[in-house]
Amino acid sequence: MSAVSFQHVSKSYKGPRGPFQALKDVSFDIEPGEFFGLLGPNGAGKTTLISILAGLSRATEGQVRVHGHDVVSDYARARRQLGVVPQELVFDPFFTVREALRIQSGYFGVKCNDDWIDELLANLGLADKANANMRQLSGGMKRRVLVAQALVHRPPVIVLDEPTAGVDVELRQTLWQFIARLNRQGHTVLLTTHYLEEAEALCHRIAMLKAGQVVALDRTSALLAGTASTMLSFKMDGELPASLDHARVTGRIVQITAHDAQEVEDILATLRIAGCKIEDLEIGRADLEDVFLEIMQADTSPSAFVTRPAGLEQVA
Numbered sequence: 001m002s003a004v005s006f007q008h009v010s011k012s013y014k015g016p017r018g019p020f021q022a023l024k025d026v027s028f029d030i031e032p033g034e035f036f037g038l039l040g041p042n043g044a045g046k047t048t049l050i051s052i053l054a055g056l057s058r059a060t061e062g063q064v065r066v067h068g069h070d071v072v073s074d075y076a077r078a079r080r081q082l083g084v085v086p087q088e089l090v091f092d093p094f095f096t097v098r099e100a101l102r103i104q105s106g107y108f109g110v111k112c113n114d115d116w117i118d119e120l121l122a123n124l125g126l127a128d129k130a131n132a133n134m135r136q137l138s139g140g141m142k143r144r145v146l147v148a149q150a151l152v153h154r155p156p157v158i159v160l161d162e163p164t165a166g167v168d169v170e171l172r173q174t175l176w177q178f179i180a181r182l183n184r185q186g187h188t189v190l191l192t193t194h195y196l197e198e199a200e201a202l203c204h205r206i207a208m209l210k211a212g213q214v215v216a217l218d219r220t221s222a223l224l225a226g227t228a229s230t231m232l233s234f235k236m237d238g239e240l241p242a243s244l245d246h247a248r249v250t251g252r253i254v255q256i257t258a259h260d261a262q263e264v265e266d267i268l269a270t271l272r273i274a275g276c277k278i279e280d281l282e283i284g285r286a287d288l289e290d291v292f293l294e295i296m297q298a299d300t301s302p303s304a305f306v307t308r309p310a311g312l313e314q315v316a
């Protein structure tokens with residue numbers, strides 16, 4: 001049985017100019033023990049999908065199950081399987097960190113949870129903040145508390161909606177070590193992030209959403225191998241030839257993806273013929289950010305990059 005199953009999920013919001021479809025027929029399964037990434041640009045529908053999974057919002061159509069429990073008709077059991085770290089920092093300013101975690105344990109009917117709460121605090125670098133009031137914490141520390149709150153009932157499925165937004169490098173590493181350990185112990189992880197290097201390092205499989213539709217879904221390694229695999233990077237002043245207008249330009253730095261050696265040669269020839277003076281040329285492997293941009297810029301019909309069904313072989 002899948003850990004999480006989205007089947008034909010659509011969601012419409014009422015807008016000033018009629019209904020707005022935030023999700024369009026989204027279907028995929030996440031297998032138990034997977035570390036699964038959900039990527040997409042701002043407004044693609046990631047938080048909407050997670051809100052439906054967490055029972056905070058209702059799908060207009062379709063069905064969502066967590067370990068077989070429907071998130072609407074069997075809400076309590078579905079919710080108990082989930083630990084959700086929300087994107088927004090919502091907290092009660094009147095409690096200490098330990099009190100907040102005890103109260104959250106109570107919501108799930110977990111009693112005498114202090115040993116696990118202490119372990120969570122230690123693993124999230126919060127041990128010395130246990131008795132601090134929530135309103136005294138910095139933004140990054142509040143985020144750590146949200147992670148701890150999501151995990152108090154030891155949920156088999158951990159959902160993280162941009163958990164590292166606004167978080168310093170040290171906590172990111174602490175957080176990922178901890179989440180990766182929970183994943184090795186068998187917890188399923190669903191992650192949304194805009195830090196694509198994190199997704200590349202952590203996720204077994206990745207789904208990409210664009211305007212509410214799944215436009216890519218595959219093992220991370222297959223996504224990296226399946227699209228442009230070479231990245232040319234150089235510095236130059238002046239205009240690029242029009243035929244290279246798909247290049248990514250950041251100040252003087254130009255990056256262009258290529259599928260093979262011939263395409264690399266063609267790009268260099270185009271630059272030479274146009275009289276462009278380039279410096280510091282590097283040719284390297286494309287990373288997930290390049291793949292993401294290529295997929296998002298492509299005129300993708302849904303499922304154009306969806307090549308591989310869920311499988312357990314990549315989870316080992």
Ligand SMILES: Nc1ncnc2c1ncn2[C@@H]1O[C@H](COP(=O)(O)OP(=O)(O)OP(=O)(O)O)[C@@H](O)[C@H]1O
Nearest residue numbers: 013014020022040041042043044045046047048049
């Ligand atoms: N309550 C709402 N009412 C109307 N429209 C909404 C509502 N919530 C979200 N939307 C719209 O639905 C679309 C998807 O939003 P969503 O927050 O799911 O995107 P996202 O992929 O999580 O984006 P981000 O990366 O910025 O967090 C957006 O166009 C957003 O404006």
